[in-house]
Amino acid sequence: MVRRPAAVLTAVYGTALALFVVAPALPAVAGGQDVNAALSDVPAMLLLGGCVLALLPARDGPGGLVLLVLGGGLLGAAFTVVGADPVANLAKALFAGSLGLLLARLLAEPVVVVAVPLFAAALDVFSVTGGPTELLARDSSRAGDFLSLYLPAWGGGRAGALGVADLVFVGFFASSAWRFGLRRRATAIALLAALPASLALQLLAGGAFPVLPMLAAALLVPNLDLLPRLLRATTER
Numbered sequence: 001m002v003r004r005p006a007a008v009l010t011a012v013y014g015t016a017l018a019l020f021v022v023a024p025a026l027p028a029v030a031g032g033q034d035v036n037a038a039l040s041d042v043p044a045m046l047l048l049g050g051c052v053l054a055l056l057p058a059r060d061g062p063g064g065l066v067l068l069v070l071g072g073g074l075l076g077a078a079f080t081v082v083g084a085d086p087v088a089n090l091a092k093a094l095f096a097g098s099l100g101l102l103l104a105r106l107l108a109e110p111v112v113v114v115a116v117p118l119f120a121a122a123l124d125v126f127s128v129t130g131g132p133t134e135l136l137a138r139d140s141s142r143a144g145d146f147l148s149l150y151l152p153a154w155g156g157g158r159a160g161a162l163g164v165a166d167l168v169f170v171g172f173f174a175s176s177a178w179r180f181g182l183r184r185r186a187t188a189i190a191l192l193a194a195l196p197a198s199l200a201l202q203l204l205a206g207g208a209f210p211v212l213p214m215l216a217a218a219l220l221v222p223n224l225d226l227l228p229r230l231l232r233a234t235t236e237r
Helices: 003-025 035-052 062-081 084-108 110-126 131-139 142-148 164-179 184-205 212-235
Strands: 148-152 158-163
Touching: 003 084, 003 148, 035 084, 035 148, 035 158, 035 184, 062 084, 062 142, 084 148, 084 164, 110 164, 110 212, 142 148, 142 184, 142 212, 148 164, 158 164, 164 184, 164 212, 184 212
Parallel strands: none
Antiparallel strands: 148 158
16 A cells, blocks of 8 residues: 555656656757747646645645655755756655645645635736746746746756746645545546646736636536535534
């Protein structure tokens, strides 16, 4: 029982590291810089989401999650300082995913499954030009470096950035779905798809597009018929 989660974790993190390392050596996709950046971002985003979901077996161990948060945060900061983006990305994914799972463990109330996604989505929409997602994606300051995961472009350079906050919410929403008996597989697939989908909508919109509403929809929409039961469980206490 222990070996399978460990094997999955190793495979996902190993594949992500391999992609981040070899991406600059891959041939750039024809069609322009934007096309190449978009196609470079999609597998990177999916793998980073997978890095978070691979941590789900640890969701009920708060002590272990605290250690992962501290370890991932320290390693992410250290690798950012030396400019090692590939391993910094993995460490930040470990930090963000563990933090999301830990927060879901601490806020293990049925109403939170509905309230937090709606609140986070509304806040991100309101602050779309300067909120957590967009601010972290554009911030070129030193603080922004620590709070962003930089995605490598095929052929060299950076294709874009993903905010650490986005992966925190992926972990939080996934852990909530697991904890309260929601549709696990459908929710996991929706959360993974929400990251590149938000990128596609941003390209179509020609400007900023918030990620958190997409993640909130990925949790709530596949489980709409199950949410009333959760809310009733809260009111009947």
